[in-house]
Amino acid sequence: MPHHRQPPSPPPSRSVAVGTNPERTRSHNRRVVLETVRQHGLLGRSDIAALTRLTAQAVSNIVAELVAEGFLVEQGRRRTARGQPPVELAVNPDGGMTAGVEIATDHITTVLVDLAGKIRAQRIAPLGDVTIEGVQRLAATELAQARGAAGLPKRLLGCGVVMPGPFEVEGMSSVGSSPLPGWAGQDAGQLLTEALGTPVTIENDATAAAVGEHLHGLGRNLRHFCQIYFGAGxxxxxxxxxxxxxGAFGNAGEIGHIPVVLRGLACACGQEGCLERYASVHALTETLRAAGVANLEPDEITKLYGQGHPALLGWIEQAAGLLAPVIAMLENLFDPETVILGGGMPEGVIDALIAAMSPQPISVANRPGRTIPRVQRGATGRLTAALGAAALPLLDTITPKLDRVALVQDEATADGTGPAV
Ligand SMILES: [Zn+2]
Structure with missing residues (x-):
């Protein structure tokens, strides 16, 4: 048999290029320009060109479009010593909004965030019916109610939805406390795009929570951090x-299913002794229920903590004892600036967990001259995952790909067509 040579595969950097489709390149470059202005606040055209590595002409064309469409506004001229002072551009807060929706097992949180990153509306509604139709109906109603408030920009640029992960794991479909029965194996993105009438990006709750904390909470001044999220699991x-x-399939960070107790409690994932069987909202309510506590509302749990309820204190001690070495492991793996605890756990209980972890096990984070604590409670509370979700429609298509701009430009220049916009 003759030996056939495989066609050469493109170099790796090419394989991540936006592609040669001019429409996609154009919309990509528009989003890059918009995001660059959003991140920097006020920028002149030449600043934008320098930051995005697009040509002055390309930037000029894109800016003209974005101003005409109401996404950017001109803010007058900057004072300079000599020469033509540049017109500065800013995002138009009223140019549009993105929606963030967190579908949890017992509630749906909806937030609307404008182009300047300001929260314009927020709602939390109890979720009783977790079937596909029930979730579709409530999510659509909540989004419509939020958008109906007076004085909000009409344009909706997309919607990020967070749901409990993991997604599409063989043999792990019933992970956790069976978050949303009926949704396993379904195309949640498609089902929610239909229900909400706007393009939907799906993310797992913990990753979205970290993005929310990064944009709106403690993580604002941090570049590297881990966030442990008390969600469905x-x-x-x-x-x-x-x-x-x-990760490669959107499932990085499924920390709840790391076994931490040898021959421990059986978990729905099929293993024994998983961390979330001991350290999660589900584990806490299970413990309190077994101790005869009927009212498991967050406020009530906080009250129990104040009263020194023995079952609650015992749970905190055990959960903290199991979490502490896992956090030290995260520090050794990722060398983060800090580890944040957040999500649906009452704040007082999170503080108690952190206090009970002390003294923390030795890790690479145990160094002199630390300016921030190794472990701290998040600052965005119950909204955190929904806020992260609201950033997805913009973040997903723009921010991680800023390095691709140069590539698009190179390709365009190489064949003499100039940058496509
Ligand atoms: Zn498990």
């Missing part, structure tokens, strides 16, 4: 160099 979001780390 126990998740982990990892921000590396300012970007969420998702």
């Amino acid at each position: 126990l998740g982990l979001g990892v921000i590396i160099a300012g970007q969420p780390y998702r």
Whole structure:
């Protein structure tokens, strides 16, 4: 048999290029320009060209479009010593909004965030019917109600939805406390795009929570951090160099299913002794229920903590004892600036967990001259995952790909067509 040579595969950097489709390149470059202005606040055209590595002509064309469409506004001229002072551009807060929706097992949180990153509306509604139709109906109603408030920009640029992960794991479909029965194996993105009437990006709750904390909470001044998220189970979001780390299939950070107790409690994932069987909202309510506590509302649990309820204190001690070495492991793996605990756990209980972890096990984070604590409670509370979700429609298509701009430009220049916009 003759030996056939395989066609040469493109170099790796080419394989991530936006592609040669001019429409896609154009919309990509528009989003890059918009995001660059959004991140920097006020920029002149030449600043934008320098930051995005697009040509002055390309930037000029894109800016003209974005101003005409109401995404950018001109803010007058900057004072300079000599020459033509540049017109500065800013995002138009009223140019549009993105929606963030968190579908949890017992509630749906909806937020609307404008182009300047300001929260314009927020709602939390109890979720009783977790069937596909029930979730579709409530999510659509909540989004419509949020958008109906007076004085909000009409344009909706997309919607990020967070649901409990993991996604599409063989033999792990019933992971956790069976978050949303009926949704396993379904195309959640498609089902929710239909229900909400806007393009939907799906993310797992812990990753979205880390993005929310990064944009709106404690993580604002941090580039590298881990966030342990108390959601339907126990998740982990990892921000590396300012970007969420998702893994190859969007399932990175499924920390709740790391076994921490030899021959421990059986878990729905099929293993025994998983971390989230001991350290999660589900584990806490299970413990309190077994101790005869009927009212498991967050406020009530906080009250029990104040009263020194023995079952609650015992749970905190055990959960903290199991979490502490896992956090030290995260520190050794990722060398983060800090580890944040957040999500649906009452704040007082999170504080108690952190206090009970002390003294923390030795890890690479145990160094002199630390300016921030190794472990701290998040600042965005119950909205955190929904806020991260609201950033997805913009973040997903723009921010992680800023390095591709140069590539698009190179390709365009190489064949003499100039940059496509
Ligand atoms: Zn498990």
